[in-house]
Amino acid sequence: MEKLKELRKKIEEIDDVIVSLIKKRVDLALLISQEKKRGNMSIFDVNRENEVLSRIKNIAVEYGLLDDYIEDIFLLIISMTRNIQGVLKVAYLGPEGTFSEIAVIKRFGYDVERLPVDSIPEVFKEVSKGKADIGVVPIENSYGGTVTQTLDGFIDSHLKIIGELYLKVHHSLLSNAEDISKITKIYSHPQALSQCREWIRNNLPNAKLIETSSTSEASLLVSNDPEAASIGNEILSNKYNLKILHANVEDDPNNTTRFWVIGDMDVKMTGNDRTTILCYIKDRPGALFDLIKPFKDFGVNMTKIESRPSRLKLWDYLFFIDFEGHIEDSKIKELIKEIEKNSSFVKIVGSYPRGMILE
Structure with missing residues (x-):
């Protein structure tokens, strides 16, 4: 046991160093924000963030670490230090609680100002008018195919794709019902329903399927109906006080949505x-x-x-x-x-x- 205490003590000492170094990074970010303000520069520097993440991933590989995990850690650190320089405004296809919002949070952190809008064309408008610094829009799903509205947005727009990300899509059956046998209606967005069709057929074959404009709207509608359920992400269970009757109801466990980050800037080559x-x-x-x-x-x-x-x-x-x-x-x-x-x-x-x- 003494050996275990000794090892844990060393880990605590390392943790102390990590926190102190993050504090130093935060202090430097504050100085950088002052320089950016003097130069009238944007708080979001996509090229610099790409450089940092690429460099960190290479270092992680050299140390034999999982580069994806290290990347996730640094995304949080970058988000925190970016917020010191100013609030990044990100437009996305709303409402709150959708997978688009999850993509924004996972890529840019909780500290950004999230601007949900009603349609993909409105995401383009918010960024074009300068009301948002950047936008996040879905472009394709591994199960449902291409989101054509996003493609159409670029036909007449001067905006560019400045990044992409892939989000693993996991759906849950959400309800206030006591158990799954009580469910007679299922609400959700058409794409979410299509991604869970086999599961529904096998588990709730007699349930009426009702399409909604979003998974968030579906969860709101079922919150007061004990015989209804919605299909959406787990975040919605907290937002609308619903129980998770069944997790991971998507037919394809590798179900993934690709998103584009859009903005009015050029991105340097990373290799x-x-x-x-x-x-x-x-x-x-x-x-x-x-x-x-x-x-x-x-x-x-x-x-x-x-x-x-x-x-x-x-x-x-x-x-x-x-x-x-x-x-x-x-x-x-x-x-x-x-x-x-x-x-x-x-x-x-x-x-x-x-x-x-x-x-």
Whole structure:
């Protein structure tokens, strides 16, 4: 037991050092905030935060530590020190308690000013008007597919993608019912219902499914109905005083939503980047083949392609393309030049660090 006490004492001494070093970091952040104010600079420096996280992850690997865990720790530290410099305003698809809000909290911390809005186009508007520093919007789900409203937002917007993140989506069955057998109605957002359809079929086959505008609205509606349940994240159980009748009711345990962080700034190359472009091509035989062939010729991995109506005329389409690499890279610059030869126009929607997975 003496040996155990001795080891614990050493851990406490290390903890003391860690806290004292965090205090020193906070003091330096305060000095940095003063310099930023003198230079009329934004409190949010996406390039600096990317540099810090990339460097820390490399150091973690050198020490044989799990870099994702160390990254999570430093996201909290960065959030705390950023808040000393000023409050970061982040717009997202509301209402409160949605997975979009969880993504904001996990990436930027609790200390940011969270601005929930009613639609994805409104997220773009809040950032464009300067009411929010940045926005967070869903772009695709591993189960439900692409969120087309987000793609459409970039057609006429000057905003760019400045980051991405992946959030593991876990749904729970929430209710004030005594047990699951009492449930006759299930409320939720259509996408959440679709992601849990097999579980519902196997466990509550006779329950009536009622679609709502959000999982948060669904939880509010069932809070006073002992025969109703909602499907949503666990945070909603606290917000609306509901019991978790069953956790992890999603059909796919790897269910993940990809989010884009949007803003009005350029992001430097990190060496582990993704680029998104928007292309318009004329309707002719072989046009799409000519558009994507340069990716093979230049050895660049295209990770996604999605078409959207151009809004110029019927059956006319734009193409969003994701691929590995950064616009500052010489090979990517040459690739873009080749794509431009086969396109009426090409718009760089953003080059940004490849996303982290947030549990």
